[in-house]
Amino acid sequence: MAGARREGRPAVIGDVARLAGVSPQTVSRVMNERPNVREETRRRVLEAIRQLDYRPNLMARGLVRRQAHTIGVISFDSVLFGPASTLLGIGRAARAAGYGVTIVTPEGFDRGSIIDAMSDLTSHTVAGVITVFPSQQAATNALFNLPAGLPAVAVEAAPDESVPTVRIDQAEGVRMAVEHLLRLGHSTVWHVSGPRERMDAQARIEAWRSTLEQAGRPTPQVVAGDWSAESGYQAGLELGERQGVTAVFAANDHMALGLLRAFHELGVRVPEDVSVVGFDDIPEAGYLIPPLTTVRPDHGEVGRRSVEVLLRLLDGQDVEDVPYVVPTLVRRASTAAAPN
Amino acid sequence: MAGARREGRPAVIGDVARLAGVSPQTVSRVMNERPNVREETRRRVLEAIRQLDYRPNLMARGLVRRQAHTIGVISFDSVLFGPASTLLGIGRAARAAGYGVTIVTPEGFDRGSIIDAMSDLTSHTVAGVITVFPSQQAATNALFNLPAGLPAVAVEAAPDESVPTVRIDQAEGVRMAVEHLLRLGHSTVWHVSGPRERMDAQARIEAWRSTLEQAGRPTPQVVAGDWSAESGYQAGLELGERQGVTAVFAANDHMALGLLRAFHELGVRVPEDVSVVGFDDIPEAGYLIPPLTTVRPDHGEVGRRSVEVLLRLLDGQDVEDVPYVVPTLVRRASTAAAPN
DNA sequence: GCCAGGTTTGGCAACGTTAACAACTCGGCT
DNA sequence: AGCCGAGTTGTTAACGTTGCCAAACCTGGC
Structure with a gap:
């Protein structure tokens, strides 16, 4: 019968055309919602498409149109x-x-x-x-x-x-975190960083340093981590033993989580003895012990x-500067006024 | 000049053929590593490909071969x-x-x-x-x-x-978790489940129930969660107040994390008062307070x-049964012998 | 020097779609 | 009646690749 789909193979544009009694070109026009197709014709084509469960072959289309x-x-x-x-x-x-x-x-x-x-x-x-x-x-x-x-x-x-x-906007996010801590009365803020070869880790280190410098505070030695909770834990064991550490900014939440655990083990209370801020706002950040204050990038x-x-x-336009995506600071229970 | 790539456009197989002095067909043979191409010819073709930075067009190839x-x-x-x-x-x-x-x-x-x-x-x-x-x-x-x-x-x-x-193999994973707790002397195990319409949540509920039944233990009411740490937290507030709860199996680690936090708030010690097991082994599971015993699916x-x-x-073969992927139990510090 | 058999190479058509153009229809206007 | 133009439809060729078949080229044996 006319318009029957060829055995076993998915329908192609020609099958639709035959069934609808039009040329493939017209089917193409309907598929691409081009103007200048009589309403009655369009209806017939649409019906044939439905009947044959026709789906245009994107590879063929991409080939002629020279675009993926x-x-x-x-x-x-x-x-x-x-x-x-x-x-x-x-x-x-x-x-x-x-x-x-x-x-x-x-x-x-x-x-x-x-x-x-x-x-x-x-x-x-x-x-x-x-x-x-x-x-x-x-x-x-x-x-x-x-x-x-x-x-x-x-x-x-x-x-x-x-x-x-x-x-x-790493710099802005970090600035919010560090200034939040400074406003709480901490004399300075320690930093547990991500791996230095990572851009974002590097950007956070620099923003942390410059925020402290602008506030006229001393900048402690960076404690290097690798994003993992384990590295945060190690950093926490180190910082927890050290005198005078009252505020720590971790470059991501996983490391902050490791910090929390190390402090807990050492009997260092958060936030009473040390305040901790993370970065990322992972879904579980609000349910850590204590709930983590952190920077939320979108x-x-x-x-x-x-x-x-x-x-x-x-589209052929050229793009100059793309504005930074600005994060927000989420205040939870891991930060508090500096102990005296 | 012969073999020059057409202005502005990426090279196509014909360009390579012209530059190498062979037919497109031969280039195709080289690209597809077909036999019966003289070594010297292959070398010339490969050199032309390199020179023109030719990349075959997968849409065209897919079209003739009728496969994606x-x-x-x-x-x-x-x-x-x-x-x-x-x-x-x-x-x-x-x-x-x-x-x-x-x-x-x-x-x-x-x-x-x-x-x-x-x-x-x-x-x-x-x-x-x-x-x-x-x-x-x-x-x-x-x-x-x-x-x-x-x-x-x-x-x-x-x-x-x-x-x-x-x-x-949800059933096997759950069985390991529940039996681990029973062997530690807990008389039964409570369950914080995922959303019931999810297959995996349902499978875990059933496996939990059947393991308890096979051991001849009472099966407490399921506490329904939704995978989120928040729902685990709510479940924890409820279970923490209840008498006789000494072991809880959470259907995923995020809810277990919420549980830990709720218990902490209520002064319920983990694992001394209550043991907790999760499911998933998320990367931070080992750094929670306390480190979480959990089921690790691969x-x-x-x-x-x-x-x-x-x-x-x-490939045209038909596939009968696919063996289940069996998880492992990771023992950490959130489980201990039942209190007496 | 010739032939059989294999190896290497090329020519042509096809995959399913759309772009470009040509052709047809129809109503309205001179 | 003849013509115009807008709207609608069809025809042809092309996109870049490979399958199929035929042609050309070797190699070694007689």
């Missing part, structure tokens, strides 16, 4: 709360704009694993790329190995000014905004 | 540790097998948002689909709306036996295995 319908994302640490939230924001915003999202997670920061991970992104399958990397080296490896002309946006770390970058907003910038790039 | 190079994943709660780890496992395994991964996260469990989220997966862009859903309803909505003939694998929740399903393995099963399906 997907955004590529290269992300590290995608299991962590922050990056995972950013990824979710990217996914939602991309889909709203009609793009799919392909996510790759390289094994390491080195050039080899990053190029390896990117291999399918570079094969004309993505319209543009967003990197979500905490390290400048990784971002450089990724962005300098992209095919020429492929639009890219960096989240957090970028090799230089040539790539539009969406960032959390990772979802970072994701949304990076898509927005990429779309502008795809 | 991507695996579609529909996931819920992708920010949580468990699903995020599964996603990572899927991504790595897929890439190792030469597939990209497209992830979509619907807004809700209802049919509308799921179909909506799936729309691009259904347009011939994916070779197969993996669902990562904690609810049977969601899995049903997804899997019954897939185009006919598209291979699919379910993680955790599936509508029925028709779709191969990769699961954590989410990454679940992801890897689901890809493996999907690949078998794509």
